[in-house]
Amino acid sequence: MRSRDLHVVQSERWCDPRAKLLSGAAWEQHKIPVCRSLNLSTDFDEQFRYLSAKLENTYQDVLKRLPKNDAVEIVKNNKGKDRIKLSRLEKIDEPDSLKILKDKVDKLMPRIDFPELLLETNRMSDFTDECSHISDNNSRVSGIEVSLCAVIMADACNIGLEPLINEDSPQLTRNRLSWVQQNSLARTVYHGRRGEIHEKYREGQEDQLNVLGLATNAIVLWNTVYMQAALDHLRTQGEVIKEEDEARLSPLGRKHINFLGHFSFMLPQDVIEGQLRPLNMGLNHQTVVV
Incomplete structure:
Protein backbone atom coordinates (compact mmCIF):
# COMPACT_ATOMS: atom_id res chain seq x y z
CA MET A 1 0.00 0.00 0.00
CA SER A 87 25.66 20.82 -1.68
CA ARG A 88 24.54 21.95 1.73
CA LEU A 89 24.06 25.64 2.27
CA GLU A 90 26.60 27.10 4.62
CA LYS A 91 25.19 28.40 7.86
CA ILE A 92 25.34 32.16 8.24
CA ASP A 93 25.98 33.02 11.86
CA GLU A 94 23.82 35.65 13.50
CA PRO A 95 25.73 38.53 15.10
CA ASP A 96 24.71 39.55 18.61
CA SER A 97 23.28 42.81 17.26
CA LEU A 98 20.84 40.84 15.07
CA LYS A 99 19.78 38.59 17.95
CA ILE A 100 19.08 41.62 20.13
CA LEU A 101 17.12 43.33 17.35
CA LYS A 102 15.02 40.21 16.71
CA ASP A 103 14.17 39.95 20.39
CA LYS A 104 13.13 43.61 20.64
CA VAL A 105 10.99 43.47 17.50
CA ASP A 106 9.34 40.19 18.56
CA LYS A 107 8.37 41.66 21.93
CA LEU A 108 6.82 44.72 20.29
CA MET A 109 4.59 42.76 17.90
CA PRO A 110 0.90 43.05 18.87
CA ARG A 111 -0.82 39.84 19.97
CA ILE A 112 -3.62 38.95 17.56
CA ASP A 113 -6.11 36.19 16.75
CA PHE A 114 -5.75 34.77 13.26
CA PRO A 115 -9.30 35.68 12.11
CA GLU A 116 -8.62 39.32 12.92
CA LEU A 117 -5.28 39.13 11.12
CA LEU A 118 -7.04 37.95 7.96
CA LEU A 119 -9.62 40.73 8.20
CA GLU A 120 -7.00 43.39 8.87
CA THR A 121 -4.84 42.15 6.00
CA ASN A 122 -7.89 42.36 3.78
CA ARG A 123 -8.25 46.02 4.75
CA MET A 124 -4.64 46.54 3.69
CA SER A 125 -4.81 44.70 0.37
CA ASP A 126 -8.51 44.07 -0.48
CA PHE A 127 -7.58 40.52 -1.46
CA THR A 128 -11.17 39.32 -1.05
CA ASP A 129 -12.12 41.65 -3.92
CA GLU A 130 -10.26 39.20 -6.15
CA CYS A 131 -12.59 36.37 -5.17
CA SER A 132 -15.62 35.80 -7.35
CA HIS A 133 -18.42 33.29 -7.66
CA ILE A 134 -17.44 30.28 -9.73
CA SER A 135 -20.14 31.25 -12.23
CA ASP A 136 -18.07 34.40 -12.91
CA ASN A 137 -20.95 36.52 -11.65
CA ASN A 138 -19.65 39.91 -10.52
CA SER A 139 -22.42 40.44 -7.96
CA ARG A 140 -21.18 41.08 -4.43
CA VAL A 141 -22.81 39.63 -1.31
CA SER A 142 -22.93 41.90 1.73
CA GLY A 143 -20.27 41.04 4.31
CA ILE A 144 -18.67 38.48 2.01
CA GLU A 145 -15.16 39.41 3.21
CA VAL A 146 -15.93 38.01 6.69
CA SER A 147 -17.31 34.79 5.20
CA LEU A 148 -14.31 34.41 2.90
CA CYS A 149 -11.84 34.93 5.74
CA ALA A 150 -13.68 32.32 7.81
CA VAL A 151 -13.49 29.79 4.97
CA ILE A 152 -9.80 30.57 4.45
CA MET A 153 -9.14 29.93 8.13
CA ALA A 154 -11.17 26.71 8.11
CA ASP A 155 -9.16 25.28 5.23
CA ALA A 156 -5.74 26.71 6.11
CA CYS A 157 -5.89 25.54 9.73
CA ASN A 158 -7.60 22.26 8.77
CA ILE A 159 -10.35 22.72 11.36
CA GLY A 160 -13.35 22.67 9.04
CA LEU A 161 -16.28 25.07 9.19
CA GLU A 162 -17.95 23.77 12.35
CA PRO A 163 -15.94 25.77 14.95
CA LEU A 164 -16.52 28.98 12.97
CA ILE A 165 -20.28 28.75 12.50
CA ASN A 166 -22.26 31.42 14.33
CA GLU A 167 -25.95 31.45 13.49
CA ASP A 168 -26.32 34.86 15.18
CA SER A 169 -24.01 36.41 12.57
CA PRO A 170 -25.33 36.56 8.97
CA GLN A 171 -21.77 36.30 7.62
CA LEU A 172 -21.00 33.15 9.63
CA THR A 173 -24.11 31.01 9.36
CA ARG A 174 -23.73 27.41 8.24
CA ASN A 175 -25.53 28.07 4.96
CA ARG A 176 -23.43 31.15 4.17
CA LEU A 177 -20.07 29.50 4.89
CA SER A 178 -20.99 26.33 3.01
CA TRP A 179 -22.10 28.39 0.03
CA VAL A 180 -18.89 30.44 0.02
CA GLN A 181 -16.71 27.35 0.37
CA GLN A 182 -18.42 25.58 -2.51
CA ASN A 183 -18.92 28.45 -4.93
CA SER A 184 -16.26 31.12 -4.50
CA LEU A 185 -13.15 30.97 -6.64
CA ALA A 186 -9.96 32.56 -5.30
CA ARG A 187 -8.49 34.26 -8.34
CA THR A 188 -5.45 36.09 -7.07
CA VAL A 189 -3.01 35.36 -4.27
CA TYR A 190 -1.06 38.35 -3.04
CA HIS A 191 2.41 38.14 -1.57
CA GLY A 192 3.41 40.90 0.82
CA ARG A 193 6.92 42.08 1.51
CA ARG A 194 8.09 45.21 3.25
CA GLY A 195 4.53 46.38 3.66
CA GLU A 196 3.69 46.33 -0.06
CA ILE A 197 1.79 44.03 -2.38
CA HIS A 198 4.51 43.37 -4.92
CA GLU A 199 3.44 40.34 -6.92
CA LYS A 200 0.32 38.38 -7.75
CA TYR A 201 -0.21 34.82 -8.86
CA ARG A 202 -3.16 33.38 -10.76
CA GLU A 203 -4.74 30.60 -8.80
CA GLY A 204 -7.92 28.73 -9.50
CA GLN A 205 -8.32 25.76 -7.19
CA GLU A 206 -9.83 26.05 -3.75
CA ASP A 207 -7.76 23.21 -2.42
CA GLN A 208 -6.08 23.32 0.94
CA LEU A 209 -2.63 24.00 -0.45
CA ASN A 210 -3.64 27.20 -2.21
CA VAL A 211 -5.63 28.46 0.76
CA LEU A 212 -2.66 27.75 3.01
CA GLY A 213 -0.49 29.79 0.65
CA LEU A 214 -2.93 32.68 0.78
CA ALA A 215 -3.04 32.53 4.58
CA THR A 216 0.77 32.48 4.74
CA ASN A 217 0.94 35.53 2.49
CA ALA A 218 -1.52 37.31 4.75
CA ILE A 219 0.72 36.59 7.75
CA VAL A 220 3.79 37.83 5.85
CA LEU A 221 2.06 41.08 4.92
CA TRP A 222 0.68 41.72 8.42
CA ASN A 223 4.00 40.89 10.08
CA THR A 224 5.89 43.12 7.66
CA VAL A 225 3.67 46.12 8.37
CA TYR A 226 3.98 45.76 12.13
CA MET A 227 7.68 44.90 12.05
CA GLN A 228 8.22 48.18 10.23
CA ALA A 229 6.16 49.96 12.89
CA ALA A 230 8.29 48.31 15.58
CA LEU A 231 11.51 49.38 13.85
CA ASP A 232 10.22 52.94 13.51
CA HIS A 233 9.40 52.97 17.22
CA LEU A 234 12.86 51.69 18.17
CA ARG A 235 14.46 54.42 16.08
CA THR A 236 12.37 57.09 17.81
CA GLN A 237 13.75 55.71 21.09
CA GLY A 238 17.29 56.34 19.89
CA GLU A 239 18.09 52.78 18.80
CA VAL A 240 20.77 52.47 16.13
CA ILE A 241 19.71 49.69 13.75
CA LYS A 242 22.23 48.26 11.34
CA GLU A 243 21.00 47.98 7.78
CA GLU A 244 22.39 44.44 7.45
CA ASP A 245 20.52 43.35 10.60
CA GLU A 246 17.24 44.83 9.40
CA ALA A 247 17.64 43.02 6.07
CA ARG A 248 17.83 39.66 7.85
CA LEU A 249 14.62 40.02 9.85
CA SER A 250 12.03 37.45 8.80
CA PRO A 251 8.29 38.21 8.41
CA LEU A 252 7.38 34.57 9.09
CA GLY A 253 7.16 34.80 12.89
CA ARG A 254 3.97 33.45 14.45
CA LYS A 255 4.42 33.36 18.24
CA HIS A 256 2.23 36.45 18.57
CA ILE A 257 -0.59 34.92 16.48
CA ASN A 258 -3.30 32.79 18.09
CA PHE A 259 -4.59 30.22 15.59
CA LEU A 260 -6.93 28.10 17.68
CA GLY A 261 -9.57 28.42 20.37
CA HIS A 262 -10.81 31.96 19.71
CA PHE A 263 -12.69 32.85 16.56
CA SER A 264 -13.69 36.50 16.66
CA PHE A 265 -14.26 38.13 13.28
CA MET A 266 -14.53 41.69 14.58
CA LEU A 267 -11.91 44.40 14.19
CA PRO A 268 -11.22 47.19 16.70
CA GLN A 269 -12.70 50.52 15.65
CA ASP A 270 -9.30 52.19 15.23
CA VAL A 271 -8.23 49.44 12.81
CA ILE A 272 -11.49 49.82 10.88
CA GLU A 273 -10.68 53.52 10.57
CA GLY A 274 -7.30 52.70 9.03
CA GLN A 275 -4.98 52.92 12.03
CA LEU A 276 -2.52 50.26 13.14
CA ARG A 277 -2.86 48.39 16.40
CA PRO A 278 -0.80 49.61 19.36
CA LEU A 279 2.56 47.90 19.72
CA ASN A 280 3.01 45.56 22.65
CA MET A 281 5.25 46.92 25.38
CA GLY A 282 5.81 43.73 27.34
CA LEU A 283 4.96 42.55 30.82
CA ASN A 284 3.64 45.88 32.06
CA HIS A 285 1.02 45.79 29.25
CA GLN A 286 1.86 49.28 28.11
CA THR A 287 1.14 50.00 24.47
CA VAL A 288 2.51 52.38 21.90
CA VAL A 289 0.09 53.79 19.35
CA VAL A 290 1.58 53.90 15.85
Missing part, protein backbone atom coordinates in the same frame (compact mmCIF):
# COMPACT_ATOMS: atom_id res chain seq x y z
CA ARG A 2 1.26 3.45 -0.91
CA SER A 3 0.48 6.95 0.24
CA ARG A 4 -2.95 8.10 -0.96
CA ASP A 5 -4.11 4.53 -1.64
CA LEU A 6 -6.42 4.93 1.37
CA HIS A 7 -8.74 7.90 1.90
CA VAL A 8 -11.06 9.02 4.68
CA VAL A 9 -14.56 9.99 3.59
CA GLN A 10 -15.68 13.51 4.67
CA SER A 11 -12.18 14.39 5.87
CA GLU A 12 -10.80 17.77 4.79
CA ARG A 13 -7.21 16.57 4.89
CA TRP A 14 -7.32 12.86 4.09
CA CYS A 15 -10.13 12.71 1.54
CA ASP A 16 -9.61 11.66 -2.07
CA PRO A 17 -8.78 14.94 -3.89
CA ARG A 18 -10.12 13.47 -7.13
CA ALA A 19 -13.60 13.36 -5.59
CA LYS A 20 -13.71 17.17 -5.67
CA LEU A 21 -12.95 17.42 -9.38
CA LEU A 22 -15.73 18.53 -11.70
CA SER A 23 -16.65 16.14 -14.48
CA GLY A 24 -19.28 15.60 -17.13
CA ALA A 25 -22.04 18.19 -17.35
CA ALA A 26 -20.81 20.03 -14.23
CA TRP A 27 -17.38 20.58 -15.80
CA GLU A 28 -18.85 21.66 -19.13
CA GLN A 29 -21.00 24.20 -17.30
CA HIS A 30 -18.08 25.77 -15.43
CA LYS A 31 -15.18 25.11 -17.84
CA ILE A 32 -15.13 28.51 -19.55
CA PRO A 33 -15.16 30.75 -16.42
CA VAL A 34 -12.70 28.47 -14.60
CA CYS A 35 -10.24 28.38 -17.50
CA ARG A 36 -10.63 32.13 -18.03
CA SER A 37 -9.84 32.83 -14.37
CA LEU A 38 -6.70 30.68 -14.66
CA ASN A 39 -5.64 32.14 -18.01
CA LEU A 40 -5.83 28.65 -19.51
CA SER A 41 -7.07 27.51 -22.89
CA THR A 42 -10.22 25.41 -22.97
CA ASP A 43 -8.55 23.33 -25.69
CA PHE A 44 -6.69 20.46 -23.98
CA ASP A 45 -4.30 19.79 -26.87
CA GLU A 46 -3.32 23.44 -27.11
CA GLN A 47 -2.69 23.70 -23.38
CA PHE A 48 -0.76 20.42 -23.34
CA ARG A 49 1.52 21.57 -26.16
CA TYR A 50 2.17 24.86 -24.37
CA LEU A 51 3.06 23.20 -21.06
CA SER A 52 5.19 20.55 -22.78
CA ALA A 53 7.20 23.21 -24.61
CA LYS A 54 7.60 25.22 -21.41
CA LEU A 55 8.86 22.16 -19.53
CA GLU A 56 11.29 21.25 -22.30
CA ASN A 57 12.68 24.80 -22.51
CA THR A 58 13.17 24.91 -18.75
CA TYR A 59 14.89 21.53 -18.78
CA GLN A 60 17.28 22.58 -21.54
CA ASP A 61 18.02 25.85 -19.74
CA VAL A 62 18.89 24.01 -16.52
CA LEU A 63 20.98 21.51 -18.47
CA LYS A 64 23.08 24.28 -20.03
CA ARG A 65 23.84 25.82 -16.64
CA LEU A 66 24.57 22.52 -14.91
CA PRO A 67 28.33 22.28 -15.75
CA LYS A 68 28.93 25.69 -14.17
CA ASN A 69 26.86 25.03 -11.06
CA ASP A 70 29.26 23.95 -8.31
CA ALA A 71 26.40 23.24 -5.91
CA VAL A 72 25.01 20.38 -8.05
CA GLU A 73 26.57 17.00 -8.81
CA ILE A 74 25.37 13.92 -10.66
CA VAL A 75 26.47 10.88 -8.63
CA LYS A 76 25.72 7.16 -8.59
CA ASN A 77 23.53 5.69 -5.87
CA ASN A 78 24.05 2.23 -4.34
CA LYS A 79 22.16 0.69 -7.27
CA GLY A 80 24.37 2.35 -9.85
CA LYS A 81 21.74 4.84 -10.97
CA ASP A 82 22.37 8.55 -11.42
CA ARG A 83 20.98 10.92 -8.84
CA ILE A 84 21.28 14.61 -8.11
CA LYS A 85 23.35 15.66 -5.11
CA LEU A 86 23.00 19.21 -3.84
Whole structure:
Protein backbone atom coordinates (compact mmCIF):
# COMPACT_ATOMS: atom_id res chain seq x y z
CA MET A 1 0.00 0.00 0.00
CA ARG A 2 1.26 3.45 -0.91
CA SER A 3 0.48 6.95 0.24
CA ARG A 4 -2.95 8.10 -0.96
CA ASP A 5 -4.11 4.53 -1.64
CA LEU A 6 -6.42 4.93 1.37
CA HIS A 7 -8.74 7.90 1.90
CA VAL A 8 -11.06 9.02 4.68
CA VAL A 9 -14.56 9.99 3.59
CA GLN A 10 -15.68 13.51 4.67
CA SER A 11 -12.18 14.39 5.87
CA GLU A 12 -10.80 17.77 4.79
CA ARG A 13 -7.21 16.57 4.89
CA TRP A 14 -7.32 12.86 4.09
CA CYS A 15 -10.13 12.71 1.54
CA ASP A 16 -9.61 11.66 -2.07
CA PRO A 17 -8.78 14.94 -3.89
CA ARG A 18 -10.12 13.47 -7.13
CA ALA A 19 -13.60 13.36 -5.59
CA LYS A 20 -13.71 17.17 -5.67
CA LEU A 21 -12.95 17.42 -9.38
CA LEU A 22 -15.73 18.53 -11.70
CA SER A 23 -16.65 16.14 -14.48
CA GLY A 24 -19.28 15.60 -17.13
CA ALA A 25 -22.04 18.19 -17.35
CA ALA A 26 -20.81 20.03 -14.23
CA TRP A 27 -17.38 20.58 -15.80
CA GLU A 28 -18.85 21.66 -19.13
CA GLN A 29 -21.00 24.20 -17.30
CA HIS A 30 -18.08 25.77 -15.43
CA LYS A 31 -15.18 25.11 -17.84
CA ILE A 32 -15.13 28.51 -19.55
CA PRO A 33 -15.16 30.75 -16.42
CA VAL A 34 -12.70 28.47 -14.60
CA CYS A 35 -10.24 28.38 -17.50
CA ARG A 36 -10.63 32.13 -18.03
CA SER A 37 -9.84 32.83 -14.37
CA LEU A 38 -6.70 30.68 -14.66
CA ASN A 39 -5.64 32.14 -18.01
CA LEU A 40 -5.83 28.65 -19.51
CA SER A 41 -7.07 27.51 -22.89
CA THR A 42 -10.22 25.41 -22.97
CA ASP A 43 -8.55 23.33 -25.69
CA PHE A 44 -6.69 20.46 -23.98
CA ASP A 45 -4.30 19.79 -26.87
CA GLU A 46 -3.32 23.44 -27.11
CA GLN A 47 -2.69 23.70 -23.38
CA PHE A 48 -0.76 20.42 -23.34
CA ARG A 49 1.52 21.57 -26.16
CA TYR A 50 2.17 24.86 -24.37
CA LEU A 51 3.06 23.20 -21.06
CA SER A 52 5.19 20.55 -22.78
CA ALA A 53 7.20 23.21 -24.61
CA LYS A 54 7.60 25.22 -21.41
CA LEU A 55 8.86 22.16 -19.53
CA GLU A 56 11.29 21.25 -22.30
CA ASN A 57 12.68 24.80 -22.51
CA THR A 58 13.17 24.91 -18.75
CA TYR A 59 14.89 21.53 -18.78
CA GLN A 60 17.28 22.58 -21.54
CA ASP A 61 18.02 25.85 -19.74
CA VAL A 62 18.89 24.01 -16.52
CA LEU A 63 20.98 21.51 -18.47
CA LYS A 64 23.08 24.28 -20.03
CA ARG A 65 23.84 25.82 -16.64
CA LEU A 66 24.57 22.52 -14.91
CA PRO A 67 28.33 22.28 -15.75
CA LYS A 68 28.93 25.69 -14.17
CA ASN A 69 26.86 25.03 -11.06
CA ASP A 70 29.26 23.95 -8.31
CA ALA A 71 26.40 23.24 -5.91
CA VAL A 72 25.01 20.38 -8.05
CA GLU A 73 26.57 17.00 -8.81
CA ILE A 74 25.37 13.92 -10.66
CA VAL A 75 26.47 10.88 -8.63
CA LYS A 76 25.72 7.16 -8.59
CA ASN A 77 23.53 5.69 -5.87
CA ASN A 78 24.05 2.23 -4.34
CA LYS A 79 22.16 0.69 -7.27
CA GLY A 80 24.37 2.35 -9.85
CA LYS A 81 21.74 4.84 -10.97
CA ASP A 82 22.37 8.55 -11.42
CA ARG A 83 20.98 10.92 -8.84
CA ILE A 84 21.28 14.61 -8.11
CA LYS A 85 23.35 15.66 -5.11
CA LEU A 86 23.00 19.21 -3.84
CA SER A 87 25.66 20.82 -1.68
CA ARG A 88 24.54 21.95 1.73
CA LEU A 89 24.06 25.64 2.27
CA GLU A 90 26.60 27.10 4.62
CA LYS A 91 25.19 28.40 7.86
CA ILE A 92 25.34 32.16 8.24
CA ASP A 93 25.98 33.02 11.86
CA GLU A 94 23.82 35.65 13.50
CA PRO A 95 25.73 38.53 15.10
CA ASP A 96 24.71 39.55 18.61
CA SER A 97 23.28 42.81 17.26
CA LEU A 98 20.84 40.84 15.07
CA LYS A 99 19.78 38.59 17.95
CA ILE A 100 19.08 41.62 20.13
CA LEU A 101 17.12 43.33 17.35
CA LYS A 102 15.02 40.21 16.71
CA ASP A 103 14.17 39.95 20.39
CA LYS A 104 13.13 43.61 20.64
CA VAL A 105 10.99 43.47 17.50
CA ASP A 106 9.34 40.19 18.56
CA LYS A 107 8.37 41.66 21.93
CA LEU A 108 6.82 44.72 20.29
CA MET A 109 4.59 42.76 17.90
CA PRO A 110 0.90 43.05 18.87
CA ARG A 111 -0.82 39.84 19.97
CA ILE A 112 -3.62 38.95 17.56
CA ASP A 113 -6.11 36.19 16.75
CA PHE A 114 -5.75 34.77 13.26
CA PRO A 115 -9.30 35.68 12.11
CA GLU A 116 -8.62 39.32 12.92
CA LEU A 117 -5.28 39.13 11.12
CA LEU A 118 -7.04 37.95 7.96
CA LEU A 119 -9.62 40.73 8.20
CA GLU A 120 -7.00 43.39 8.87
CA THR A 121 -4.84 42.15 6.00
CA ASN A 122 -7.89 42.36 3.78
CA ARG A 123 -8.25 46.02 4.75
CA MET A 124 -4.64 46.54 3.69
CA SER A 125 -4.81 44.70 0.37
CA ASP A 126 -8.51 44.07 -0.48
CA PHE A 127 -7.58 40.52 -1.46
CA THR A 128 -11.17 39.32 -1.05
CA ASP A 129 -12.12 41.65 -3.92
CA GLU A 130 -10.26 39.20 -6.15
CA CYS A 131 -12.59 36.37 -5.17
CA SER A 132 -15.62 35.80 -7.35
CA HIS A 133 -18.42 33.29 -7.66
CA ILE A 134 -17.44 30.28 -9.73
CA SER A 135 -20.14 31.25 -12.23
CA ASP A 136 -18.07 34.40 -12.91
CA ASN A 137 -20.95 36.52 -11.65
CA ASN A 138 -19.65 39.91 -10.52
CA SER A 139 -22.42 40.44 -7.96
CA ARG A 140 -21.18 41.08 -4.43
CA VAL A 141 -22.81 39.63 -1.31
CA SER A 142 -22.93 41.90 1.73
CA GLY A 143 -20.27 41.04 4.31
CA ILE A 144 -18.67 38.48 2.01
CA GLU A 145 -15.16 39.41 3.21
CA VAL A 146 -15.93 38.01 6.69
CA SER A 147 -17.31 34.79 5.20
CA LEU A 148 -14.31 34.41 2.90
CA CYS A 149 -11.84 34.93 5.74
CA ALA A 150 -13.68 32.32 7.81
CA VAL A 151 -13.49 29.79 4.97
CA ILE A 152 -9.80 30.57 4.45
CA MET A 153 -9.14 29.93 8.13
CA ALA A 154 -11.17 26.71 8.11
CA ASP A 155 -9.16 25.28 5.23
CA ALA A 156 -5.74 26.71 6.11
CA CYS A 157 -5.89 25.54 9.73
CA ASN A 158 -7.60 22.26 8.77
CA ILE A 159 -10.35 22.72 11.36
CA GLY A 160 -13.35 22.67 9.04
CA LEU A 161 -16.28 25.07 9.19
CA GLU A 162 -17.95 23.77 12.35
CA PRO A 163 -15.94 25.77 14.95
CA LEU A 164 -16.52 28.98 12.97
CA ILE A 165 -20.28 28.75 12.50
CA ASN A 166 -22.26 31.42 14.33
CA GLU A 167 -25.95 31.45 13.49
CA ASP A 168 -26.32 34.86 15.18
CA SER A 169 -24.01 36.41 12.57
CA PRO A 170 -25.33 36.56 8.97
CA GLN A 171 -21.77 36.30 7.62
CA LEU A 172 -21.00 33.15 9.63
CA THR A 173 -24.11 31.01 9.36
CA ARG A 174 -23.73 27.41 8.24
CA ASN A 175 -25.53 28.07 4.96
CA ARG A 176 -23.43 31.15 4.17
CA LEU A 177 -20.07 29.50 4.89
CA SER A 178 -20.99 26.33 3.01
CA TRP A 179 -22.10 28.39 0.03
CA VAL A 180 -18.89 30.44 0.02
CA GLN A 181 -16.71 27.35 0.37
CA GLN A 182 -18.42 25.58 -2.51
CA ASN A 183 -18.92 28.45 -4.93
CA SER A 184 -16.26 31.12 -4.50
CA LEU A 185 -13.15 30.97 -6.64
CA ALA A 186 -9.96 32.56 -5.30
CA ARG A 187 -8.49 34.26 -8.34
CA THR A 188 -5.45 36.09 -7.07
CA VAL A 189 -3.01 35.36 -4.27
CA TYR A 190 -1.06 38.35 -3.04
CA HIS A 191 2.41 38.14 -1.57
CA GLY A 192 3.41 40.90 0.82
CA ARG A 193 6.92 42.08 1.51
CA ARG A 194 8.09 45.21 3.25
CA GLY A 195 4.53 46.38 3.66
CA GLU A 196 3.69 46.33 -0.06
CA ILE A 197 1.79 44.03 -2.38
CA HIS A 198 4.51 43.37 -4.92
CA GLU A 199 3.44 40.34 -6.92
CA LYS A 200 0.32 38.38 -7.75
CA TYR A 201 -0.21 34.82 -8.86
CA ARG A 202 -3.16 33.38 -10.76
CA GLU A 203 -4.74 30.60 -8.80
CA GLY A 204 -7.92 28.73 -9.50
CA GLN A 205 -8.32 25.76 -7.19
CA GLU A 206 -9.83 26.05 -3.75
CA ASP A 207 -7.76 23.21 -2.42
CA GLN A 208 -6.08 23.32 0.94
CA LEU A 209 -2.63 24.00 -0.45
CA ASN A 210 -3.64 27.20 -2.21
CA VAL A 211 -5.63 28.46 0.76
CA LEU A 212 -2.66 27.75 3.01
CA GLY A 213 -0.49 29.79 0.65
CA LEU A 214 -2.93 32.68 0.78
CA ALA A 215 -3.04 32.53 4.58
CA THR A 216 0.77 32.48 4.74
CA ASN A 217 0.94 35.53 2.49
CA ALA A 218 -1.52 37.31 4.75
CA ILE A 219 0.72 36.59 7.75
CA VAL A 220 3.79 37.83 5.85
CA LEU A 221 2.06 41.08 4.92
CA TRP A 222 0.68 41.72 8.42
CA ASN A 223 4.00 40.89 10.08
CA THR A 224 5.89 43.12 7.66
CA VAL A 225 3.67 46.12 8.37
CA TYR A 226 3.98 45.76 12.13
CA MET A 227 7.68 44.90 12.05
CA GLN A 228 8.22 48.18 10.23
CA ALA A 229 6.16 49.96 12.89
CA ALA A 230 8.29 48.31 15.58
CA LEU A 231 11.51 49.38 13.85
CA ASP A 232 10.22 52.94 13.51
CA HIS A 233 9.40 52.97 17.22
CA LEU A 234 12.86 51.69 18.17
CA ARG A 235 14.46 54.42 16.08
CA THR A 236 12.37 57.09 17.81
CA GLN A 237 13.75 55.71 21.09
CA GLY A 238 17.29 56.34 19.89
CA GLU A 239 18.09 52.78 18.80
CA VAL A 240 20.77 52.47 16.13
CA ILE A 241 19.71 49.69 13.75
CA LYS A 242 22.23 48.26 11.34
CA GLU A 243 21.00 47.98 7.78
CA GLU A 244 22.39 44.44 7.45
CA ASP A 245 20.52 43.35 10.60
CA GLU A 246 17.24 44.83 9.40
CA ALA A 247 17.64 43.02 6.07
CA ARG A 248 17.83 39.66 7.85
CA LEU A 249 14.62 40.02 9.85
CA SER A 250 12.03 37.45 8.80
CA PRO A 251 8.29 38.21 8.41
CA LEU A 252 7.38 34.57 9.09
CA GLY A 253 7.16 34.80 12.89
CA ARG A 254 3.97 33.45 14.45
CA LYS A 255 4.42 33.36 18.24
CA HIS A 256 2.23 36.45 18.57
CA ILE A 257 -0.59 34.92 16.48
CA ASN A 258 -3.30 32.79 18.09
CA PHE A 259 -4.59 30.22 15.59
CA LEU A 260 -6.93 28.10 17.68
CA GLY A 261 -9.57 28.42 20.37
CA HIS A 262 -10.81 31.96 19.71
CA PHE A 263 -12.69 32.85 16.56
CA SER A 264 -13.69 36.50 16.66
CA PHE A 265 -14.26 38.13 13.28
CA MET A 266 -14.53 41.69 14.58
CA LEU A 267 -11.91 44.40 14.19
CA PRO A 268 -11.22 47.19 16.70
CA GLN A 269 -12.70 50.52 15.65
CA ASP A 270 -9.30 52.19 15.23
CA VAL A 271 -8.23 49.44 12.81
CA ILE A 272 -11.49 49.82 10.88
CA GLU A 273 -10.68 53.52 10.57
CA GLY A 274 -7.30 52.70 9.03
CA GLN A 275 -4.98 52.92 12.03
CA LEU A 276 -2.52 50.26 13.14
CA ARG A 277 -2.86 48.39 16.40
CA PRO A 278 -0.80 49.61 19.36
CA LEU A 279 2.56 47.90 19.72
CA ASN A 280 3.01 45.56 22.65
CA MET A 281 5.25 46.92 25.38
CA GLY A 282 5.81 43.73 27.34
CA LEU A 283 4.96 42.55 30.82
CA ASN A 284 3.64 45.88 32.06
CA HIS A 285 1.02 45.79 29.25
CA GLN A 286 1.86 49.28 28.11
CA THR A 287 1.14 50.00 24.47
CA VAL A 288 2.51 52.38 21.90
CA VAL A 289 0.09 53.79 19.35
CA VAL A 290 1.58 53.90 15.85
